[in-house]
Amino acid sequence: MTAELKKLIEEAWEERHLIEFKEYREAIETTILHLDEGTLRVAEKVAGRWHINDWIKKAVILYFPIRQMNEIHVGPFVFHDKMKLKTNYKEAGVRVVPHGLARYGAFLAKGVIMMPSYVNIGAYVDEGTMVDTWATVGSCAQIGKNVHLSGGVGIGGVLEPVQAAPVIIEDNCFLGSRAIVVEGVRVEEEAVLGANVVxxxxxxxxxxxxxxxxxxxxxxxxxxxxxxxxxxxxxxxxxxxxxxxxxxxxxxxxxxxxxxxxxxxxxxxxxx
Incomplete structure (x- = not known):
């Protein structure tokens, strides 16, 4: 299944008109579904080294033009965007405080807590991690287990160039208030960043x-x-x-x- 998805995504990437055809659109949508469920990742650690699945980033980029702008009503709040919001938090065992938002296509593992914060499409947030108030996790960023992203932390996102590595925060890291990590920087296991580190x-x-x-x-x-x-x-x-x-x-x-x-x-x- 993955090999076939990759083949179709790569073909659509090289020949953009192909996204008008059902087979390719379904391949893009299926890839985003797998991202949302955590069964595919933009980056993964293999034999101790991080490997970038750039074809999945291509699928994220191709997902935007096949989506239509729609109003999203959440109680009294109204949004106007191409992307759906993530759902099924209860089933996933994720706690989301009001005004915490994650886009569909982002994965949040069991035990994740989102205070009023934001997680973008393609991101992967692993078990037991806290995304504190006004923290942001950008597109395709990879956040490990039991990480604490303090208030106002900014984790950069990257879609293009597709070969560029995303920001990676490994297991058990602690990022202090208003720390900013962007441009594919990797923070290895158990590191501590003090407040305002950029x-x-x-x-x-x-x-x-x-x-x-x-x-x-x-x-x-x-x-x-x-x-x-x-x-x-x-x-x-x-x-x-x-x-x-x-x-x-x-x-x-x-x-x-x-x-x-x-x-x-x-x-x-x-x-x-």
Whole structure:
């Protein structure tokens, strides 16, 4: 089934007029249904490495032109959009507080809690994760198990270019208030981002825990404790401070993730 779906999606991607035909439209709609149910994912970890299923991203992009604008009535609220809203929260074991919205085609696993927040199409949010107030999870972003996205956290979405990796937040991570992660950055397991950390693909992530700083880009190593920082850069008009992120320590190994998190924040004075 998956091979046939992929074949039809790839054909429609190369020859866009094919989306006018029933067979191709049904392939697109079936792919989005599988995304909604969590049986397909835009990205998945295989043998310890993340693999991007770009044909599924293509299906998401192709889904937009085959949809029609419609009014959506939710009690006294009215929306006007092409995309349906996600449903069946009770059956899925998901808690959604009023004004929490997820689009159809996003997957929310059992035990997920959505405060007034937003999850876009193609995203995958795994078991036990909290999406706190005004946090957003962008298109195709991958959020692991038992992650805490604090108030106002911004997880970027990416559809094009189709080969671009989505933002990936691995299991047991904690992102402090107003942290922003975009442009395909990967935050590895159990990492802690303090309040207002901003990570883009070009952001310098500097480990300052040793005698010599070690620089990363695009990835936060597992169990790192990260805070906002800056470094000096020369410009024609003089020297100025440019934002970066600083790794100031490590979360301690513990079977109790909550205790480990509290210790990390207390030990390193990280605001959340």
């Amino acid at each position: 990570l883009t693909a070009s952001t310098k992530i500097i480990d300052v825990t040793g005698e010599i700083p070690k620089e990363y880009k695009g990835v936060v190593p597992a169990r790192s404790v990260v805070i906002p920082g800056s470094y000096t850069k020369k410009f024609p008009a003089g020297e100025y401070q440019v934002p970066c992120a600083l790794i100031i320590g490590q979360r301690k190994e513990s079977t109790d993730k909550k205790t480990s998190l509290n210790n990390a924040l207390r030990d390193h004075n990280v605001a959340v």
